[in-house]
Amino acid sequence: MIETFLEFEFLRNTLYTGLLVGLIAPLLGTFIVVRRLSLIADGLSHVTLSGIAFGLFLEKKIALIAISPYYMGIGFSIIGAIIIEYLRSVYQSFQEIAIPIILSVGVGLSVIFISLADGFNTDLYAYLFGSVAAVGRGDFYFIFMISIFIVLAVIFFYKELFAISFDDEYAKVSGIHAKAIHLLFIILTALAISASIRIVGVLLVSALMTLPVAASIRIAKSFKKAIFLSIVFGELAVLAGLVSGYYFEIPPGGTIVVSLALILGITLFRKSR
Template sequence: MLETFLEFEFLRNTFYTGLLIGLIAPLLGTFIVVRRLSLIADGLSHVTLSGIAFGLFLEKKIALLAISPYYAGIGFSIIGAMIIEYLRSIYQSFQEIAIPIILSVGVGLSVIFISLADGFNTDLYAYLFGSVAAVSRHDLYFILGITLFIVAAVFFFYKELFAVSFDEEYAKVAGIHAKYVHLLFILLTALTISASIRIVGVLLVSALMTLPVASSIRVAKSFKQAIFYSIIFGEISVIAGLISGYYFEIPPGGTIVVSLAIILGITLLFKSRKS
């Protein structure tokens, strides 16, 4: 089955990209869940959607200024991440309010730009729910670069990310510049979400960052184990979701999320029986 799936180049591009996404989304998702910022993925994904809609609007209405909707989405996501961090610094006692603010603005801009771009079309549908045919070789190389950057950043700043995630006050006392670690973390999250939309889609990308973690923390005995199991569960779900999505001719985002839900159900059942 897998050999047949990989027979065509566009499917190989999608498969390899899926493996990369299955690595970085749960990797960052583990830190997100520990920091109780699970909704940040939803907030940034909606900002990314507004960027994609803006890119589609430029393609259809202002050809001279046209840029790829995918790269427009990445740009909006990074800007949204920086705005979230800025709002968190302003609302010191109510930092979580930054996420619904940016989510609301992202939804509003998405509605405006989608309307200006003459509404929903096939391209937008693929961005919303993912597609097995949307990944080009250029996209694969670009996402590979993002993956290498994210993995390197987590590797070199693991101690700082770990300390800030579990005890920010201790991290500050230990001399860690929490502000810069926060900024790095949210930028990595924005890049991860932007990279993932090709496979999972804007509306479902948060599931790939949280559901594998929800499964892993049921069976892991340490934080590093949680990261490891999250990545394993993420990769299994991506592979199963891509193959089943291709053969059933449905968007892979939905099948990936259903696969993640099945894994979560198994871990919940396994843990309850064991206890």
């Protein structure tokens, strides 16, 4: 079945992009879950949707502005990440409130721009739930660069990310520039979410960042092993989603989430036994 994906260029782009997404989403998702920020993926995904809707609006109403809705969504996601980090510094005692604030604003803007862009269409449907045929060569190269950047950043700043994830106060006392690392991490998360929506879709991308981690931490005996298992589970689910999406002509995002749920169920059952 995988051989079919290697025959056609658009399927190769989708397959390679899916493998990249299956790597970076669980990789950052492990840090997100440990930091108890699982909802941040939902918040940033809805901000990304507002950017995509704004891009579609510009395409339909102001044809002179030729900016891809996908890249507009990435820009909105990064801005949303920076705003979340700012709000977390403002509300020191209630940092979690930053996420529902940005999520609500993202949903509100999405509704407005979708309405101005004459409602739902095929392009928006693909952004919401993912698509097997949505990834072009240019998109693949762009997502490849994002993936390289994310992996290198995690490698170079692993100790700092590990420290702020488990003990933020200790990280500050030990001389780590916590604010800078927090900002870097949330921007990396925004980039990973933006990269993943081509395959998983805006509404389901948070599952790819949290469900494989939820499964891995049930059986892993160390943090690094949890990262490794999360990536393995993520890759398996992405492959299942792409294959089923192509042969059954359905959005791959749904199958990816269901596959991850099954993996989680297996780990829960195995652990209970």
